[in-house]
Amino acid sequence: MKKLVYSFLSGLALMGLAGPAAWAQQMPAHRQCATMEVLAAQLAADPSYGARLQAIDQQATVYAKQKAANPGQRTSSSIIVTIPVVVHVLYNTAAQNISDAQVQSQLDVLNADFHRLNGDLSKVPAAFTSLIGDAGVQFVLAKRDPNGNATTGVVHKSTTATSFDSSDKMKFSSSGGDDAWPAASYLNLWSCNLGGGLLGYAQFPGGAAATDGVAILYSAFGSGGTAVAPYNLGRTATHEVGHWLNLRHIWGDARCGNDQVSDTPTQQTSNYGCPTFPHVTCSNGANGDMFMNYMDYVDDGCMQMFSSGQGDRMDALFATGGSRVSLLSSQGGVAPGTSPTPTPTPTPSVVYCASQGNAASQYIDYIKLGSISRTSGNDGGYYDGTALSTSVAAGSSQTISFSAGFASKAATMYFDVYADWNQNGSFGDAGETLVVAAGSTSKATRTATFTVPTTATAGSTRLRVVMSTNSATASCGTYSAGETEDYTLTVTGGAATRLGSPTDHYTIYPNPATDVLTIERPASADASRPLRVHVYDLRGAEVADLPLANDQLRVSTLRQGVYLLTVSDGTTTAHQRFVKQ
Ligand SMILES: [Zn+2]
Numbered sequence: 281m282k283k284l285v286y287s288f289l290s291g292l293a294l295m296g297l298a299g300p301a302a303w304a305q306q307m308p309a310h311r312q313c314a315t316m317e318v319l320a321a322q323l324a325a326d327p328s329y330g331a332r333l334q335a336i337d338q339q340a341t342v343y344a345k346q347k348a349a350n351p352g353q354r355t356s357s358s359i360i361v362t363i364p365v366v367v368h369v370l371y372n373t374a375a376q377n378i379s380d381a382q383v384q385s386q387l388d389v390l391n392a393d394f395h396r397l398n399g400d401l402s403k404v405p406a407a408f409t410s411l412i413g414d415a416g417v418q419f420v421l422a423k424r425d426p427n428g429n430a431t432t433g434v435v436h437k438s439t440t441a442t443s444f445d446s447s448d449k450m451k452f453s454s455s456g457g458d459d460a461w462p463a464a465s466y467l468n469l470w471s472c473n474l475g476g477g478l479l480g481y482a483q484f485p486g487g488a489a490a491t492d493g494v495a496i497l498y499s500a501f502g503s504g505g506t507a508v509a510p511y512n513l514g515r516t517a518t519h520e521v522g523h524w525l526n527l528r529h530i531w532g533d534a535r536c537g538n539d540q541v542s543d544t545p546t547q548q549t550s551n552y553g554c555p556t557f558p559h560v561t562c563s564n565g566a567n568g569d570m571f572m573n574y575m576d577y578v579d580d581g582c583m584q585m586f587s588s589g590q591g592d593r594m595d596a597l598f599a600t601g602g603s604r605v606s607l608l609s610s611q612g613g614v615a616p617g618t619s620p621t622p623t624p625t626p627t628p629s630v631v632y633c634a635s636q637g638n639a640a641s642q643y644i645d646y647i648k649l650g651s652i653s654r655t656s657g658n659d660g661g662y663y664d665g666t667a668l669s670t671s672v673a674a675g676s677s678q679t680i681s682f683s684a685g686f687a688s689k690a691a692t693m694y695f696d697v698y699a700d701w702n703q704n705g706s707f708g709d710a711g712e713t714l715v716v717a718a719g720s721t722s723k724a725t726r727t728a729t730f731t732v733p734t735t736a737t738a739g740s741t742r743l744r745v746v747m748s749t750n751s752a753t754a755s756c757g758t759y760s761a762g763e764t765e766d767y768t769l770t771v772t773g774g775a776a777t778r779l780g781s782p783t784d785h786y787t788i789y790p791n792p793a794t795d796v797l798t799i800e801r802p803a804s805a806d807a808s809r810p811l812r813v814h815v816y817d818l819r820g821a822e823v824a825d826l827p828l829a830n831d832q833l834r835v836s837t838l839r840q841g842v843y844l845l846t847v848s849d850g851t852t853t854a855h856q857r858f859v860k861q
Contacts, residue, residue, distance in 0.1 A: 307499065307500075307508050307509075307510075307511060308477040308478075308479060308511075310552040310553065310577065310579075311479055311511070311516075311519075311550075311552065311577040311578070311579070312477050312478055312479060312577070313478070313479060313480055313481055313482075313516075313519060313520065313523075313529075313577070314446040314476075314478050314480075314481035315481045315482045315483075315484070315520065315523045316529065316533050317446060317481075318446050318448075318481050318483065319483075319484055322483075322487055322488075329486060329487060332486040333484065333485075333486050335486075336484075336485050336486050336526060336597075336603045337526075337540060339596055339599075339601055339602065339603070340526060340540070340592075340593045340596040340597075341540075343592065343595065343596035343599050343602075344542070344589065344592045344593065344596065347592055347595075349655075350654065350655050350656075360416060360417065360418050360817050360823070360839055361416055361417045361418070361598045361607065361608065362417075362418050362419075362420055362613055362817065362822070362823075363417055363418070363419050363420070363466075363467050363607055363610075363613075364420055364421075364422040364423075364424075364433070364465065364466050364467070364607075364610050364612030364613035365387065365419050365420065365421055365422060365433060365466065365467045365468075365469060366421075366422045366425075366431075366433055366434075366435065366461045366466050366467070366468055366469070366612075367383045367386075367421070367433065367434045367435070367469045367470075367471060368435045368437065368450070368457070368458040368468065368469070368470045368471070368472075369383070369434060369435065369436045369437065369471045369472075369498075370437055370439045370441070370444075370450055370456075370457060370458060370470060370471065370472040370473075371436070371437070371438055371439065371472075371498075372438070372439055372440065372441060372442050372443075372473060373473075375498075375506055376471075376472070376473055376498045376506070377436055377438075378471055378498055378501060378502070378505050378506055379505055380432065380434050381504070381505070382501065382502045382503075382504055382505035382506065382507070383421070383433075383434050383471075383501075383502060384421070384502075385502035385503045385504055385505075385514065386469075386501055386502030386503075386514050386517050387419050387420070387421060388514075389502065389503065389513065389514030389515070389517065389518060390419045390514070390517060390518060390521060391418050391419055393514075393515070393518040393574065393586075394414075394415040394416075394417050394418065394419075394518070394521075394586070395414060395415070395417075395418060395837075395839070396412055396413070396414045396585070396586075397837055398584060400581070400584050401584055401585065403572065403582075403584050404572055404584050404585050405557045405558070405567070405572070407557075407558075407566075407567040408567065408570055408572070408585065408587075411543050411570075411585075411587045411588055411589075412585045412586070412587070412588070413585070413586040413587045413588035413589065413590050413591030413592075414586075414588075414591050414839075415525065415586055415590070415591050415594045415595070416591060416594065416595050416598075416839075417525070417594065417598075418823070419467065420433075420613045420822065421433030421434065422461070422466060422612045422613060423612070423613055423614060423615040423616075424611055424612055424613075424614055424615060424616050425461070425612075426461050426462055426465070426466075428616055429616060430615060430616050435458055437458045439456045439457065439472075440456055441455075441456035441457070441472075441473075442473065443472075443473045443474065443475035444456075444457070444472050444473065444474055444475065444495070445474070445475055445476050445478070446474075446476070446478060446481050446495075448491045448495075450470045450472045450495055451468070451470060451490065451491050451493070451495070452490070457470065457472070458470070459490075460489065460490055460491065460492060460493055461612075462489065463489040463490075463492035463493065464489065464606040464607070464610070465606065465607065465610035465611070465612045466610065466612050467493060467494070467521070467524065467607075468492065468493030468494070469493060469494050469495075469496065469517065470493065470494070470495040470496070471496055471497075471498045471501045472495060472496075472497070472498060473497070473498055474495060474496070474497040478497065479496065479497050479500045479511055479516045480494060480495055480496040480497060480500065480516045480517070480519070480520045481494070481495055481520065481523075482494045482495075482520040482521065482522075482523035482524040483523075483524065484523060484524070484526060485524070485525075485526050485597060485603035485604055486603055492524075493524065494517065494520040494521055494523075494524055495520075496516050496517055496520060497511075497516070499511070500512070500516040501514070501516070501517065502514050502517075509580075510579035510580055510581060511579070511580050512580060513580035513581055514580070515574065515580035515583050516580070518574045518583075519574050519575060519583075522574055522575050522586065522590070522594075523575075525593075525594040525597060525604070526593055526594065526596075526597055526603070527539075527541075527575050527586075527590050527593060527594065528540055528541075528575065529550065529575050529576070529577075530544050530547060530569075530570060530571075530573045530575040530576050531547045531548065531549050531550055531569075531576070532546070535548060535549065536548055536561070536562035539575070540593070541587060541589035541590050541593055542589050543587045543588055543589040544570050544573065544587050544589060544590070545562075545564040545565065545567065545568065545569060545570055546562045546564050547561050547562055547564060547568075547569040547570070547571075548561035548562050548569075549561075550576060550577035551569060551571035551576050551577060551578050552577050552578060552579075553578060553579055553582070554578060554579055554581065554582040555569070555571045555578065555582070557571075557572075559571055570585075570587065572584050572585060573585055573586065573587065573590075574586055575590070613822065614822070631705055632700070632705055632707075632742055632744075632766070633706075633755070633756035633757070634662075634756065634757070634758070635662065635744065635746055635754075635755060635756055635757060635758075635759075635764035636661050636662045636757075636758045636759070636764060637661035637662070637747075637748060637758075637759050637760070637761060637762035637763045637764060638661050638758065638759075638760060638761075640658055640660075640687055641686060641687040641688050641689075641691075641761070642684060642685075642686055642687075642691050642693060642747070642749070642761045642762050642763070643656070643657065643658045643659060643661075643684070643685050643687075643747075643762070643763045644656065644659075644663070644682065644683075644684065644685070644745060644747045644762075644763045644765050645657065645683055645684065645685030645723075646681065646682060646683040646685075646725060647665075647680070647681070647682050647745060647765060647767070648680070648681040648682075649670055649678065649679075649680040649681070649743070649767070650670030650671065650672065650678070651669075651670040651671075652665070652668050652669065652670045652743075652767050654668065654765075656685075657685065658685070658687060658763075659763060659765070661762075661763050661764070662763065662764050662765070662766075663763065663764075663765040663766070664766055665765055665766055665767045665768075666742065666766050666767060666768045667768070668767050668768065669740065669767065669768035669769065669770050669859065670767075670768075670769060670770065671769075671770045671771075671772050671792065671861075672732045672769055672770070672771055672772070673732065673771075673772050673773050674732050674733065674734050674735075674736050674738070674771055674772065674773045674774035674775075675731070675732060675733075675734040675773070676731070676732050677729055677730070677731050677732075678729065678730055678731070678732060679727055679728070679729050680697060680714075680715065680727065680728055680729075680730070680745075681725050681726070681727045682695055682697075682717075682725070682726055682727075682728075682745060682747070683723060683724060683725040683726060684720075684722075684723055684747060685723065686723060690721040690722075690723065691721065691749055691761060692719040692720065692721050692749060693719065693720060693721070693747050693748070693749060693762060694716075694717060694718070694719045694747070694748055694749070694750060694751050695715065695717035695726070695728075695745065695746070695747050696713065696715065696716055696717070696745075696746045696748075696753045696754075696755070697713075697714045697715035697717075697728070697730070697743070697744070697745050697746075698712055698713055698714060698743070698744040698745075698746070698755045699712055699714055699741060699742065699743050699744070699769055700712060700741045700742045701732075701733055701735070701736040701737065701741065701771070702735075702736070702737055703737045703739065703741045707742075707744060707755035707756075708755070711733050713753055713755075714728075714730035715728040715730055716753055719749075719751060732771065732774075733774075734774070735774070735775055736771045736774040736775065737771060737774055737775050738771050738772065738773065738774040738775060738791055739770065739771060739774075739791045739792075739856070739857060739858060739859065740768050740769065740770045740771075740791075740792075740857050740858070740859045741768070741769050741770075741771060742766055742767075742768065742769070743766065743767040743768065743769045744764060744765070744766050744767075745764065745765045745766075745767075746762070746764045747762045747763055747764075748760075748761060748762035749761045749762060750762075768859075770792055770859045772792065787799075787800040788800070788845065788856055788858060791858045791859060792858070792859035792860065792861035793835050793858060793859070793860060793861065794835075794836070794860075794861050795834065795835065795836040796832050796833065796834055796835065796836075797832070797833045797835050797845070797858060798831065798832050798833075799811060799813070799831045799832070799833065799847055800831070801831065801849070805849060806849070809849040810849070811828065811831055811847055811848070811849055812847070812848045812849075813826070813828050813833055813845065813846070813847050813848075814845070814846045815833075815835075815838070815843050815844070815845055816843065816844045816846070817843060817844075823838065823843065826838070833845075835860050838860040839860065843857065843858055843859075843860060844856075844857050845857070845858055
């Protein structure tokens with residue numbers, strides 16, 4: 281199938297681009313994206329790219345299958361990937377020099393569309409609402425440039441080029457454009473005057489770093505300013521960034537083609553304008569084409585969704601072995617002078633000791649506790665499952681299930697389970713060893729029960745499971761055979777959560793929070809001082825500004841998961857993790 285697709289693309293390249301030159305000065309009559317033509321040209325120029333793309337597609341397929349079989353692994357609903365963005369604004373006329381506000385409007389659209397927060401989501405026909413996907417990514421304008429200096433993430437640059445085409449000249453200073461920032465750390469967007477009736481084009485994963493990114497016609501960039509209907513809602517970038525995250529056109533770029541996503545209906549070809557539901561083609565059933573998908577060619581106001589399968593395909597790029605996984609450790613979104621590490625350092629009290637087994641032949645292959653349920657193979661002696669969490673009520677009785685896996689012959693394995701109930705970064709306090717399970721050579725699932733102390737601190741904390749050949753309990757250190765796995769527990773109803781040091785006495789509640797997180801100041805604080813609040817995901821990437829009013833932070837737009845909150849009134853700064861439910 282893929283061979284067929286690629287040879288078809290090569291044919292497209294020979295045909296060249298369609299579109300009368302007269303369109304260069306006005307908006308195209310319908311959407312046209314040059315991504316597949318550019319891909320075809322790149323495949324022709326570099327035959328090894330085809331093999332790389334196939335490997336990336338294979339990884340995406342395996343990821344989607346694994347996720348279906350193992351819902352506990354990284355999904356778009358558990359961790360947000362924050363992608364630093366640089367926008368190269370190239371202008372030959374004053375009008376083409378779009379404002380930073382227009383650039384920001386594009387970021388806002390991307391953050392809504394990839395996060396199913398777009399206001400027009402309700403326009404999706406009922407037949408498709410169960411398939412609406414979440415890409416699990418968010419976008420921030422870069423705060424740090426490749427040299428480590430502060431930046432707005434927007435580069436305005438005058439050019440003598442009156443227009444650009446799909447030959448990548450806008451991506452090189454030597455040809456009137458602006459050089460790409462390192463693709464391993466940034467998403468490059470070029471806003472420029474694209475000719476030939478093009479609204480934009482993207483480069484798929486696996487291509488050359490120097491040309492990696494997305495080019496967009498300045499009058500189809502963002503909303504407001506120079507943006508012109510019907511491409512003035514920022515959806516050209518949504519479509520093109522979809523390609524950049526490995527999505528194909530929804531019709532598979534062939535008659536009744538295959539877009540390599542299982543939950544999008546097969547459709548005959550692209551749709552234009554604003555079709556009427558249903559539009560049945562290729563015998564695709566009563567609901568017809570998913571023409572309101574961002575990867576079709578309809579107008580901005582008529583596209584509203586990615587599918588779940590498309591979300592998985594994008595997610596796969598950020599899983600182990602994924603083609604864009606390097607973005608996870610990018611510092612591009614972190615202002616200079618702040619922590620150079622991708623992991624937030626909340627307070628020293630919540631840094632946990634390492635625990636690591638080193639044998640390949642004995643490993644934990646199953647853990648279940650509440651909503652944590654993970655089946656796995658050999659994770660190399662340690663698995664960081666802290667993105668997975670379950671709620672446990674203070675005072676409740678809990679049952680944890682676990683089992684050992686053996687690559688070759690069975691060994692006698694002991695299980696110890698710990699939880700840091702008082703959130704001080706240690707598993708050594710009284711009552712924090714929850715389970716001491718006897719040695720066994722069985723691979724069968726075993727269970728044990730424990731009680732959550734009524735004195736446990738409310739909020740999120742660490743659960744650690746150690747499986748080793750050693751009968752002694754040890755929550756830290758390196759050992760020979762076995763594996764350690766860490767997860768997150770969210771204690772509800774327990775002792776009040778305190779922010780920072782005991783003298784700060786900021787309290788946040790409720791934790792977990794659904795819509796609003798209230799920040800209660802210490803009695804000694806000056807209530808007139810404005811609070812500054814920052815929220816970071818587990819990798820330390822700052823989450824886009826959340827509305828704060830009357831010391832209440834609106835968190836309803838956050839995805840479920842564990843976050844770090846820092847709060848400052850200008851004199852003291854406190855840190856606390858909280859859980860969005
Ligand atoms: Zn396209």
